[in-house]
Amino acid sequence: MSLRSSYTLLAPVYDWLIGPALARVRAQSLARLPSAGAHILINGAGTGLxxxxxxATxxxxxxxxxxxxxxxxxxxxGRLDLQWVQGDSQRLPFRNDSFDHVLLHLILAIVPDSRAALRETARVLRIGGRVFVLDKFLRPGEMAPLRRLFNPLMRRIVTRTDVVFEDVLAGSPGLRVIDDQPVMAGGWIRMVTLEKITAQDLPGGSSSASSFSGRGQVSQTTPTSSATATATSNKNQINPFIAPRLLPGFADA
Ligand SMILES: C[S@@+](CC[C@H](N)C(=O)[O-])C[C@H]1O[C@@H](n2cnc3c(N)ncnc32)[C@H](O)[C@@H]1O
Known part of the structure; x- marks a missing residue:
C-alpha cells in the first residue's frame, strides 16, 4: 500500500487519532513562528490541524x-491567505528561495526519503529563513529495537520509525541547527529549528528544467475567474517549468 492510499483511508479519522495527543506540542512548535509578513510553506499540511x-499576518x-x-x-x-498545492515533499514544485520559512510537522519522518525532503525544503527556502520541525527521531546510535523491528511495516502505512535526524541533516549542509528540544514520548518527538545559512548546489535547482516536470497541482483558496488568473498569481513561486495543472474541483474554503 502506498502512503497516499493509506492517508486517503486515514483522512476521516486522522484528527481524532492525532489531534488531542499532539495539541500541546503543536502549539509550542507554532509559537516559534515570527510575528508578521512572511511567506510560509506548510509542507505536508495534512488535515490542517x-x-x-x-x-493571519x-x-x-x-x-x-x-x-x-x-x-x-x-x-x-479561516481568514488565512493560503494557497493549496498537491505535490510531493521530496520533489517540491517550487523555485529556489521561494519561501521565508517552512513548517515541517510530522512529514520528515513520514516520507520514504527524508534526506530528499529536507534538501528540497532547504532549496526552496531563502537564505536566513527558518525550518520549524516537529517529528519523531531516533538519536544517533539509539537501539530502539521495537521501533526498528516494526519500521518495515509502519513505513508503508503511516510513518517511518527509524529516522535519525542527524543523518537527515547531514544531507543538507546549507542548514544549521538553532535549537533542538525533546518535547514528548521520552524524547522521541523533538522540536528542531534550523536556519539556512548558505545556498548549496542542489539537484533539481532552477537550472534543471526537466526535473520539475509535473511536480505539483495548484489550487487557490481565493476564487478566480479563470485558470490563467490562478497561474499568473502563482508565477513568483511555482516553478515555471512544471506547467501546473489546476484543480478546479478543489472547494474553496
Ligand atoms: C502524519 S500526517 C501530518 C499532517 C500534518 N502536518 C500534521 O501535523 O497533522 C502526514 C501527511 O503527509 C502527507 N504525505 C505523505 N507522503 C507525502 C509526500 N511524499 N509529500 C507530501 N506529503 C506527504 C500525508 O498525506 C499526510 O497528510
Whole structure:
C-alpha cells in the first residue's frame, strides 16, 4: 500500500487519532513562528490541524500529497491567505528561495526519503529563513529495537520509525541547527529549528528544467475567474517549468 492510499483511508479519522495527543506540542512548535509578513510553506499540511493556530499576518502555501487530507483541511483555512498545492515533499514544485520559512510537522519522518525532503525544503527556502520541525527521531546510535523491528511495516502505512535526524541533516549542509528540544514520548518527538545559512548546489535547482516536470497541482483558496488568473498569481513561486495543472474541483474554503 502506498502512503497516499493509506492517508486517503486515514483522512476521516486522522484528527481524532492525532489531534488531542499532539495539541500541546503543536502549539509550542507554532509559537516559534515570527510575528508578521512572511511567506510560509506548510509542507505536508495534512488535515490542517495547524491552520487554526496560525497568525493571519503571514501568507501561506500548504502542500500535501493526498487529496483526501487536503479536502479535510479546506474548511480550516479561516481568514488565512493560503494557497493549496498537491505535490510531493521530496520533489517540491517550487523555485529556489521561494519561501521565508517552512513548517515541517510530522512529514520528515513520514516520507520514504527524508534526506530528499529536507534538501528540497532547504532549496526552496531563502537564505536566513527558518525550518520549524516537529517529528519523531531516533538519536544517533539509539537501539530502539521495537521501533526498528516494526519500521518495515509502519513505513508503508503511516510513518517511518527509524529516522535519525542527524543523518537527515547531514544531507543538507546549507542548514544549521538553532535549537533542538525533546518535547514528548521520552524524547522521541523533538522540536528542531534550523536556519539556512548558505545556498548549496542542489539537484533539481532552477537550472534543471526537466526535473520539475509535473511536480505539483495548484489550487487557490481565493476564487478566480479563470485558470490563467490562478497561474499568473502563482508565477513568483511555482516553478515555471512544471506547467501546473489546476484543480478546479478543489472547494474553496
Ligand atoms: C502524519 S500526517 C501530518 C499532517 C500534518 N502536518 C500534521 O501535523 O497533522 C502526514 C501527511 O503527509 C502527507 N504525505 C505523505 N507522503 C507525502 C509526500 N511524499 N509529500 C507530501 N506529503 C506527504 C500525508 O498525506 C499526510 O497528510
Amino acid at each position: 495547524d491552520l487554526p493556530l496560525l497568525p 503571514h501568507r501561506y502555501t500548504a502542500l500535501d500529497l493526498t487529496r483526501a487530507m487536503i479536502n479535510k483541511a479546506q474548511p480550516r483555512r
